[in-house]
Amino acid sequence: MTPPVNRRQLLLSAAGAAALASASRYGPLAGRAAAASRTTGGARGAAGAAGPLDEAGVVARPFAPGRVRPTTGRWRDNMDRTLEYLRFVDTDRLLGNHRMNHGLDTRGAEPCGGWEAPDFEFRTHSQGHFLSAWAQAWALTGEAVFEEKAAYMVAELAACQTAPAGFNTGYLSGFPESDFDTVETGRRKGVPYYCLHKTLAGLLDVWRLTGNTEARDVLLALAGWVEWRTGRLTYEQMQTTLRVEFGGMNAVLTDLCLQTGDERWLVVARRFDHAAVLDPLAAGEDRLAGLHANTQVPKIVGAAREYKATGDRRYRDIAVNFWDIVTGAHTYVIGGNSQAEHFREPGAIARYLTDDTCESCNTYNMLRLTRELFTLGPERVAYADYYEAALLNQMLGQQNPDDPHGHVTYFTPLTPGSRRGVGPAWGGGTWSTDYDSFWCCQGTGLETHTQLMDSVYFQDDAGLYVNLFIPSVLDWAERAVTVEQTTDFPASDTTTLRIDGAAGEWALRIRIPGWTSGATVRVNGEVRDIAADPGGYAVLRRTWAPGDTVTVRLPMDVRLLPAPDDEHVQAVAYGPVVLSGAYGDQDLGGRLPVLATDSLTATDEPLTFTATADNTAVTLIPFYDNRQNYTVYWATPGD
Template sequence: MSDTALTDQQIVDADAQLLYIGNTGTVEFDLTLPTEGKNGSTVTWATSDERWIQTDGTVHMPEYGRGDRDVTLTATLTHGDATATREFTVKVLEQANKIKVKEFFPIELNVKAGSTFELPMFAAVRTDDDRLLSQRINWDDGVEHTAGEPGEESFHGLIDGSTIDAHATVHVHAEDPQAPVDATAKVSPVSISHVRLTGDGFLARNQARRLEFLRTVDDDQMLVEFRRAAGLDTKGAPDMIGWDAPDSLLRGHTTGHYLSALALAYAASGDETIKSKLDYVVASLAEVQDAFEGKEGIHPGFLSAYSEFQFDKLQEYAPYPTIWAPYYTLHKILAGLIDAYNYAGNQTALDVASKVGDWTYDRLSKLPHEQLQNMWSMYIAGEFGGMNESLANLYALTHEPKHLAAARLFDNDRLMVPMRQHVDSLGGMHANQHIPQVIGSVKLFEATGVPYYLDQAKFFYDSVLGHHIYALGGTGQGEMFHQPDEIGNLIFDNTAESCASYNMLKLSAELYRYFPEDAKFGDYYERTTVNHIAASTDQVPEGGSLYFFQTQPGGQKSFDVENSCCHGTGLESHFYYAEGAYYTDADALYVRLYLNGTLDDEAAKLTVSVEDVKPEHVTIDVEHLAKKTLRLRVPGWSVDGKVAVSMNGEAVEPIVVEAARTDSGELAFTADELGLDTFDGARIELDFEPHMHLFPTPDRPELAAVAWGPYVLAALSDETKYLDVPVNESDPDAAFVREPGTLTFTHQATGLKFVPLEQIEFEHYHAYVRVK
């Protein structure tokens, strides 16, 4: 070897510096990744995300609308015993917008003369292949405008990434066309604090198991990342795992869910141990918020399990997974604090939440409307959970105008403008990213009286229930909404995310306050609670929850304890069972769900008795009713709305029952109509008529779920192909025999056993079968 020969280390170091892979700032094509260095070293490659760049240089551009992706490629060079590495940051551009539009739905705005307004940055289109989509619009004259004199103004733009024209007509009025209306709800919910589940039914068992689990949780572990971020003593607590691990960008979200779970558990049980844990966590978060005060880069009121870095990067449009939904995590924390105040009276929680609301307004109010819309339309990175809901709830408590103003800064054109156009363009949107925003829309109607907030929320709800729901009440495949009425072609292992049902139930309970005459709210709430939420928890007190509810043939439940989003909502959801059960107005008590338990409220004190295996027979013992009218839901699963009523052991004449039936199908009784002076001391018994029925998929009607009464049933089988289960649609009961005293049904022609989804633990099952 000569004196000028390079050592192995010099070779790899030199080759590392000489590596060149081309333009890495705007990558649209496959990369050539060298496997040998200039001086003979061997080069191997690793990628931070194989979804976008594989180790052989193959590039997969994200779909249009998903955003560009930053990927780190790491080259490892070896020669002899020496190694060196070099990293390249590569930006993979999203695909071009290849849309072909058949129909552009009209954009019509109504504004007041002299007011400022923003043109919608998204609107609905129908493509040549009949897909309904929300598309971004780039307006020729920008987004923000001032209305002139009364009359009409027209604006022109292009659909983003295309040469397709977009038009908007702005109707200018002398008076404000969006003037607030009376936003008083027609009915008010009775808090879960006044309801106790009793007996050994599966809802009560689920709630007891989840309560037992919460008692075992290490509170300091839930706080460890907050304390670490704020420079406080972590008290030797172990690290969090999964989505809350020290290197996770979503850390802190489970702690927010945990706060809500403790508050809800205390409300549903009165357990003082749970309240002590809640008070400790709240006090500790207040210490964290105080410790953040004055730190470099931290602004007053900030509270998270990391610095403000992700919030800063979002404003620069950093994509996921460079950042991971910072406002989503903040929403969980803020919601938990508000729940701690509302359900457990913790004043410190409200004080901390109020400061978070101030921080949010102070940051976002400085940003232009267009920047906010760009942020909120970003896939995952811009996901903000229900920040608008929580801030509107906060405003209802603090009456601080900037909390309401902050809530309205989360208005999201991509979702809401098509809803206002009454076009179901949900296809391609992340389901649980957007459902909480609609809950916030209802709360903003309540706070502002602006009509479109309620209108768009109702249209969204009707669209999802009418066109995007699996039989068990869940929605979404692969976390995404798809085109309307596409269910049968989406029977897979990643359907019906539990988070989405959690939020759809919250939305249902909120909307029912304004539409109590609509029977579908009670039916949906019961179906989804009994068949999805109640079926999503493990049957041992370990806190496990389903992420997806598998619907494919031979599916099997898999319970997640990794602090995912659905693990977080699963901590809460089993204490929400009574959320949609009771409502009141000036004259009446509304019974929406028949839960085995008690109600003790100033409106009523009563006991409801109903068994899981006999949902058709309900007994209501009224100790006291302070309302004139008792309104009783007749479930949609009762044949032709049939119901028999008895009062104090005596049958009520059918003519009296039918006279009490309202347009929505419920029964509205006054005491005198039943021959009573008062309901106090009365026993009311209801007998419904459950039957077998089918939930066929709209796009493949030969595939259907089988149900009896409120229960969706699944066939027990590890077969991985669709089972043939012939059923006469005009008489489904004839195909099945029920085992006495159980909820097990046998299909007579095949011998297959069908059981409720809730009863299934680890058995393989078929949620959908071929019925014809």
């Protein structure tokens, strides 16, 4: 007897029936999905009768936004500054380019500057970031202002979308529809699909997190336009189109498929599978040198999402191989990648310590990819170790702690003597502004600092994973349990978890990072004799009662981390924290100071060391807190 076919099998059988004239596996689809691909887009309608799909291969499940909240410390402060900017920003100013393009009154709103200036080719990329950030902020806080701002923007975008401006049904943007004619020849005229991706993702977040059905309708109409526009092209024409940066179009359209259960959106998503990039990655080949880095990372996030929609192992291989290649051969010690926005030769780190390293968007998207892969393979603790390193050492310090609106940097310069907040945005580390920047990294910065808690805890059917050591409270509604984590980590090497709510039997898995040794675990004050090996999880399986506490100590040591292309260029870390030289206003002239590594000495201040460099005393402090001229890498004497 043939077993019943579930919805995922139906989806995979339809979407997996690809047949190409070329050797690539990406192209026209057969069966029910192919019929869907011929549907002309743009009509407004319901979200699809099937409802959300389960995600294939997921072992560890994230908690919904708002279920984990920061309580104290820099994490809470960063979030609060971003929330203040989200309350402050004028939504009518943000809507100006959409209204102008669709022939509507701008209502006297002053135009924005920077990348949202009326003549800038990236205009209307930011609005989607704001929608996502407002939705996340509402989920975190329940403050009406965030839902109201999101709902107002959605309503005004709906008015633009239906205005008689001469566009095809469903079109919505701040630039002419004719820009796509140029892009379809492989020539750049702006990055229109990149901008549409942000809008689609923001609308999807507002729908999912706030329940706004108008956001759903605008989203479906715009996705329908994308379906119609790309459905006119041959496979070869579509691959030509993909030469121009298109953000995470494959990711957001796959998300729409998973949210609605309508596989027509997976058909459209797979049209954005860029064979020139994905095929080598499927074979485990590193051909990234010379490619614009943040053009590639969202494509791979899309591959991970496509795996979860289809179960097609090739997508998973692409995502895993890319992650291994980037973290193993293209990543600076702070967790970021790229120089002048591009990948360089494998292992090329020491030779590219410049003013334009570590674009923030890249790290934001690598964190997204890492989270996707962790849910599929939580036994690989390297995912969580990388997540901690990048979030702590780059993204936490990306934000200006002296700015009530929490503005951020585009790059994190690694030239010796650099300073955050100094220099131009492109080729320096200046801060963004309220209305005159709107770079890509300002947009992802809004999302970063409203989702700092999204990877602290995960769950599976057996229990809870604790991945990050951040003061926070988890509302674990599925088990009627509250978990509160109290810690000064990384200033302290200890964290305590208090469990309240319903009693019950489940497993608590606590990450033991690869950088520690001699970790100890106590339950209600008593040391437990359990495995706590670096690069694994300490697992406690027991019946938990309200008031139970678990205290974990993760000893830290100084680590010297050589650059892969020059063993005499090294960074210094203490535990997970990258330390940096605090040079005040001193001009280092772009030259690496020569560090006497045997002179490193701890002080009475947490995470603070003294050392001798260039025969002069220097203080080393956490890079994420360094507001002086700094160096992250050092020259070290050879034998």
